[in-house]
Structure formats: C-alpha cells, structure tokens
Amino acid sequence: MVFRFLMLSDEVEDFKREIQIDADATFQDLHNAILSSVDYKEGEMSSFFICSDNWEKEREITLTEMDTSSEEDSYIMEDSVLNDFLEDEKQKLMYVFDYMTERSFFIELREIITGKDLDGAICTKSIGDAPAQFVDFNDFEVKSTVIDTGENFYGDEGYDLDELDAEGFDGLDDALPPSDGENF
Numbered sequence: 001m002v003f004r005f006l007m008l009s010d011e012v013e014d015f016k017r018e019i020q021i022d023a024d025a026t027f028q029d030l031h032n033a034i035l036s037s038v039d040y041k042e043g044e045m046s047s048f049f050i051c052s053d054n055w056e057k058e059r060e061i062t063l064t065e066m067d068t069s070s071e072e073d074s075y076i077m078e079d080s081v082l083n084d085f086l087e088d089e090k091q092k093l094m095y096v097f098d099y100m101t102e103r104s105f106f107i108e109l110r111e112i113i114t115g116k117d118l119d120g121a122i123c124t125k126s127i128g129d130a131p132a133q134f135v136d137f138n139d140f141e142v143k144s145t146v147i148d149t150g151e152n153f154y155g156d157e158g159y160d161l162d163e164l165d166a167e168g169f170d171g172l173d174d175a176l177p178p179s180d181g182e183n184f
Contacts, residue, residue, distance in 0.1 A: 002118050003082060004111040007034065007095070011103070011131040018110075018125035022118040023086075027061050027077035033121030034095060034105065038130035045099050048077070050085055051092040055106065059085070101135060 001023040009015045017037045021030055027048050035042055045064070049057040061075040075085075086093075086109055093107040 001083070002113040002116045003086065003109055004113060004124070005030075005093075005107050006110045007037075007105045007107045009105055009131050012128055014128035015130055016125065016127040017123060017130075019121055020113075020118060020124050021082065021121035023083040023112070025082055025118075025121065027075075027080045027082065027085075028063075029121055030082065031063065031077055031095075033123065034097075037123040037126060038133075040097065040130070040133040044097065044133070046095065046097045047099075049094040049096065051094050053090075053092065055092060055094065057094060061085070097133065098135070103131065103135070 002020050003023050005019045005021070007017040007019065017034075019030070019033050019037060021033060031046065031048070032042075034040075047063065048061040050059040050061070051057055059073075059075065061077055061080050063077050065074065065076055089109055089112055091109040093109070094104050095107055096102065096104040098104075
C-alpha cells in the first residue's frame with residue numbers, strides 16, 4: 001500500500017510538494033523525503049504532529065528521544081511506522097522544521113493506493129520554491145495581526161460619561177463622578 005501526501009506552506013503561496021511513500025515506511029523515511037524534496041540540510045530538530053481535522057496538534061513524533069514524563073507516550077521517527085498512525089484519507093499532519101519560530105509544513109494524506117508498493121519515497125510533484133529553512137529570529141515576522149490600540153481603539157475618543165447608560169452595569173454608579181450637584 002502506498003500513501004500519497006500533499007505538502008503545503010503558509011509562508012509561500014505557490015509552494016506544493018507531493019510525496020508518495022510505502023505505508024510500511026517510517027516517519028524517518030518521510031522526514032528524509034521531505035528534506036530531499038525541499039533541499040533542506042539534515043540534522044535540525046523536527047517533529048511530526050498527527051492533527052485533528054482543524055489542524056490541532058494531537059500526537060507528536062520526534063526526530064530524537066525527548067525527555068518527557070512517563071505518563072505521556074513518546075514516539076520516535078525511526079521506530080514509528082506510517083501505517084500504525086495513519087488510517088484514513090484526508091488525515092492531517094504538521095511537520096515542524098524550525099522549532100525556534102514554529103515554522104512548519106501542512107501535510108494531508110490525499111490518497112491511499114492499495115495493491116502497490118514502493119521501495120523508497122518519491123517526490124511526484126514539485127511546484128514553487130520552498131521557504132528558507134532558516135530565518136533570522138530578529139527578522140521573523142509574527143504571523144498574528146497587530147491590532148491598533150491607539151486613542152480610537154474603543155471608538156470615538158470624545159465620549160461623554162453622562163451618555164453612559166448605567167442600567168444593567170452593577171457598580172457603575174459608584175464609578176461615575178457626581179453630576180448636577182448630586183452627592184453619592
């Protein structure tokens with residue numbers, strides 16, 4: 001049985017790789033195929049994550065043994081067979097290749113091809129340039145959107161406290177300054 005994976009990047013819009021690999025291969029074999037397909041050098045810390053349909057990380061498979069608590073199962077790429085973790089088409093994986101900045105590839109198991117075997121992994125489609133393997137941490141752009149929290153963040157900066165409707169806001173009466181000569 002052969003797995004056909006599609007790999008995308010959120011950094012490079014036109015980047016796409018398709019990798020076919022035997023279902024009995026290990027995550028180490030898939031890791032090596034990914035590095036080869038994007039021309040990255042070996043030796044950097046990386047992990048696969050089995051993800052939910054919403055790309056939430058569930059199970060981690062690391063390149064090397066990590067010191068984890070004995071309560072958690074730990075999986076190593078060279079000992080973990082793809083077929084033991086992947087069962088369904090459309091199953092999602094994340095491959096983190098840069099731990100410092102959490103940069104990763106998004107991978108989906110697009111097809112399970114039965115009745116076929118492969119001796120080694122092959123890259124069957126290569127479109128676009130891969131993102132750089134390393135980025136200068138100081139130059140790394142945070143992926144979240146910056147929110148303007150200036151004077152107009154809450155709306156019109158010229159609001160009048162007397163216009164507030166205190167009904168339904170417990171304790172707001174205590175915070176408002178006295179008006180019209182009333183004493184609190």
